[in-house]
Amino acid sequence: MTAPSSPAGGAITRVHVPLPGREYDILIGRGVAATAGTLVAERLKPARAALVTDENVAAAHAPAVADALEAAGIAVTRIVVPPGEATKSYGRFAEVCDGILAGRIERRDVVVALGGGVVGDLAGFAAASVRRGSAFVQIPTTLLAQVDSSVGGKTGINSPHGKNLVGAFHQPSLVIADTALLDTLPVREMRAGYAEVVKYGLIDQPGFFAWCESNWRGIFAGGPERDEAVAVSCRAKAAIVVRDEREDGDRALLNLGHTFAHALERITGYDGARLVHGEAVAIGLALAFRFSARLGLGPGQDASRVAGHLASVGLPTRLADVPGGAGDADALLDAMFQDKKVSRGALTFILARGIGQSFIARGIDAGDVRAFLADELAAGG
């Protein structure tokens, strides 16, 4: 394919997601969001758009995107929600659905999510539900959303019973990943998203992990390495999603590190001041490799190398890194067993035989997990 230019002059990378009947493109590049109006108008031909953002994004990026949509002849209804995980609630779901309906957005119009994972998950579930399915465009504004949550169609909200327990599989019609939007992202959020980038290398691309070890500074600094990392990550996720859209099989590999991570998030009450998702994932990745080594599945030096790289970019890698503490082994285990990925009481982990050699390990013994966690905690770890 030709590489068209963005208004800022950079190349645009197209990652195609060939889901039968619902194929879509992810367009990646510096400045590509400025062309959102033309892109959406040409591809979806909507008369109206509901632009869903949070209060932070509304101030920083929404005016430019709204202007771009309106310049392309699309009438825009703005829906602004508070930032933060608490926004993924039943109440905000109702509010966004009603906002879309008040904007008279019809099934052939479009819901545009402009923001991080919270906005994408919430707006996506609303788009899936209003009139039982409206077209949906993601313009992710965080690294985490660009490499993970905006791709693959998982949308949803939280329940008092746990995170992301209520939602829909609803694929976007288009994802516009403008890597220049990350220039103003706080470094803590960049690091959190970077944990998911590293994850793709750890799952099945050892070469990409090695590339990350050499090139992470360029990703953080906004060099061409950033576009490359987003593109490789989106390609990796898209390939898995196309193989297994509804997580009946391989898609579970994307949960590498996440069983531990979800337990840590639950233990810390989803308090982003203590631990954000990507930080929990970083600890979870390190734990998954150390647990794999302890079970004799993979070499200990790979576990050290993973933790070493995550720590070098400033990410936490040990239970002792959780501000306020990670509880005790039983509390952690209980938090894991509540996880929605538990099937019939048997614990399933994604473990690794080495960097880039992850696999789905079923029927892991809870006693082994408890002993591992207790030792990690005792080691200050």
Add this chain to the structure above:
Amino acid sequence: MTAPSSPAGGAITRVHVPLPGREYDILIGRGVAATAGTLVAERLKPARAALVTDENVAAAHAPAVADALEAAGIAVTRIVVPPGEATKSYGRFAEVCDGILAGRIERRDVVVALGGGVVGDLAGFAAASVRRGSAFVQIPTTLLAQVDSSVGGKTGINSPHGKNLVGAFHQPSLVIADTALLDTLPVREMRAGYAEVVKYGLIDQPGFFAWCESNWRGIFAGGPERDEAVAVSCRAKAAIVVRDEREDGDRALLNLGHTFAHALERITGYDGARLVHGEAVAIGLALAFRFSARLGLGPGQDASRVAGHLASVGLPTRLADVPGGAGDADALLDAMFQDKKVSRGALTFILARGIGQSFIARGIDAGDVRAFLADELAAGG
């Protein structure tokens, strides 16, 4: 196929819905609900079930169904909601989702909706959403639900902006239509469901309409005609749904009479004491045929025959039949234009060239509709 027997000794009719990847059976017969436990256990092998009912059904039918499920080794969590359309709300949606989660129903377990359309729509949307999709079984307890809402996968709740505006397409894994459950149904609800039965004849089966004219008493009395009518209706709906699951085309034919009906329901504030859905549909069917005749599309005697048959079973057929009045032509027209089936401001109706000859009529002029409604109102009609 062989016709297995129900415990009550009657034959069970199987209607297969061959949606690719999500095919399912509708089992119709007197007493078939008593075998719900075995049927669900054999086909879905769940460990647990959430049994969603309303307060009326909970008293009449839930104990027998819960016993049947438990006798088959399925642990049952009961979720009871108030009866009535107001239950299809965001708040009850949250309540049912959380009830399913509290019951630790996993993706391979099952949500069972035992009730009329309200329970089926609400529980179905919750089943679609919890863990982004749980298995779902319908045991409809009204004629309307047995011939219409339990088949086809439309689920949802109401918004302040209108009815059924928020939901999901989520096909059941099994529908158990026990026609004996209708023996205790109030005659007004039987009639309301019967309007939808008649609709299938009017859409494309003139022979079935004629059969209804001769056999409706048996349907109401619970003779074998009832099972036959439910089976023909389910087959008709299934055939259309398989052709067009997501209502991009032919499925709109199922809305015969419904653009008028939804407007009447809106005008009467969805007050079931004044007008229930099936009654609004009966008036809508009669109006659709009279409007078709007025536009010169079909013969006036067919319109008379339709209204005559609906009136003979005790259904309303005229705007004057709406208790408290149907408003004026402008109010009705405005209520129609708010309808979610309006596309880009152009009015789409399902009209008919005769009994069994319905078609999708696009771009119908609002002025023609207003004049028709004004004349109907002026004629006391």
